[in-house]
Amino acid sequence: MNNPANDSHPTASTATWLAEGQSSQRDMLVSLQALKTQAETSFNIIASHRHHRPEIFEFADSIYLEPYTIAVNDNEQTAPKPDTPLMPRWQFVLEHAKTNNVKVLLTGRNGIDYEAHREKFKAAGIRLLTGATSVSSLESINDKFAFMQQCHQHNIPVAEAWRFDNADELRALLAEHGDQPLCVKPVIGIFAQGFWRLDSNKEEDKHYDSFEHLYFTEKKKISTEQFMNAYSNSLMVHKRPIPMLLMPYLSGQEYSIDVVCEYGEVLAAVTRYKTGKIQHIGYEQSVMDVVIPLIKAFNCDGIVSVQTKADDDGQHRVLEINSRPSGGIDYTTHSGVDLTQISFAYWLGLTDKPKLADIIQRIVPCQVRSIVTSVKIEEASID
Incomplete structure (x- = not known):
């Protein structure tokens, strides 16, 4: 096999794929495994990463190592194996997604690479989730100065820069x-x-x-x-x-908002803010009054995170959108609303389209403290 992966027996059942993320891939895979058990249904959960990450892969049903090349300024010293196919990442994922009957693909950290080829994924029957629906939108989101200028054009309260x-x-x-x-x-x-x-x-x-x-x-x-x-x-x-x-520098409270959205519409969201080491989870309407038109203005699509901060007058102002799930998306599970399960259950066709008003009623405000844990990584080949 060219790619070290456990795909020697592709499944004919529906599959969902989480590509390499920034920090939440493992937690989301855990939620998806729980969803599969709760829904009493069968779907294959695929995960991929450019590095061998056993602590992530242990929660996937099938795994792939994504091809990549080292950039000039990349501080990663690991090179691809000689037999790793150096085709574009998006193409590698698309070909294997077709083989595995993937219906939903969350692209994680490399959304723009995939977004440029959205039509190819659509033609293959794959629901592509990059955080937006065009390369230009993703580029505007990534460039904080361009992002803030676009917010001004839509009359969205935003931090000056x-x-x-x-x-x-x-x-x-x-x-x-x-x-x-x-x-x-x-x-x-x-x-x-x-x-x-x-x-x-x-x-x-x-x-x-x-x-x-x-x-x-x-x-x-x-x-x-x-x-x-x-x-x-x-x-x-x-x-x-x-x-x-x-x-x-804005002096007010900073919020992080995890948002499930589809073509600019907010389907579900949970807000949180931090005091010391404690995360306060809930739904703050005054914050969402800024977030909802923001998601619409950038036609956000998938699972994204938004940061806001209040000014001296208490007006919540947008700092940025991250076009991928936040590292803290797992905190939402403690509120009674697991955004990973809600979103993928819908996109996989297991449930009806979520309604924000219904989701709000299910949120139970709570406080969360994150802890550091460890996992043992065995030296093993996955060839």
């Missing part, structure tokens, strides 16, 4: 907007990589010392002078320019 591509542009923006609390983050990025709060020039901030920022890095705060110096003298930025955003 000013783009800079070099130190001179940043200095000019600071001269214009430096009289307010500010933060910076990359135009394209995930997991808060590159996000920093900047000390303002207000009198009460002048007691902060440099070592405090280095010692308490989880606060993600740095003096404006230090950031300016680091950015201006960065060899990394000089070699590979990184477009950044300067933004007002």
Whole structure:
């Protein structure tokens, strides 16, 4: 077999496929296995990843290793095996999806690659879930500056942002907007990589010392002078320019919203916010009043996550959409509403189309604490 996978006996039954995700693939597979038991029905659950991930694969019925090539700036040191077919990922998945009678495919982290070939998946009878329904929409979602501009066009409350591509542009923006609390983050990025709060020039901030920022890095705060110096003298930025955003720092509560949607319509959603280590799960209508028109404006489709934050006046403002399930989607199970099961049961034809009003009534607000666990990974071949 060219690809190391346990597909030597393809099933004729309906299948669903979860391709490589960012952080929630394992939890979603667990939910799907529970759905199969609860629904007393038979469907094959397929998972794929570019690396051998036994802690993920153990919850799939069939598995595949996705082909990939190493990018110049990829920090992964693992190369594909010599016999791995170096065809495009989307094509590899499509061919095996046809063989396995896949009806629903959630693309995970590589949505744009698949979205460009949506018609081919549609022709094969596969419901493709990339987070949107066009490459342009996904590109707008990924580019935070373009995303915010599009939100303005649709009159959606969104955080303000000013783009800079070099130190001179940043200095000019600071001269214009430096009289307010500010933060910076990359135009394209995930997991808060590159996000920093900047000390303002207000009198009460002048007691902060440099070592405090280095010692308490989880606060993600740095003096404006230090950031300016680091950015201006960065060899990394000089070699590979990184477009950044300067933004007002919003002081209100931040929310993460997990959303099941179809062609711009919200079918189900759960909101959550964090205080310390505790996640508060429920349904906040004032937040959803911003999220629902947002999902419609970008014609979101699949399972996505949205981040919002309130300003000084309590107005919830959109920060971003992630065009894939969040790492915390499993938290929704504690509220009595498992969004993975609700969405896939519908897309697999096991239930009727979910209605948001009905889902809201089923949500039981709760508090959740995440814990770290471990699994043993055996050295074994899957050839």
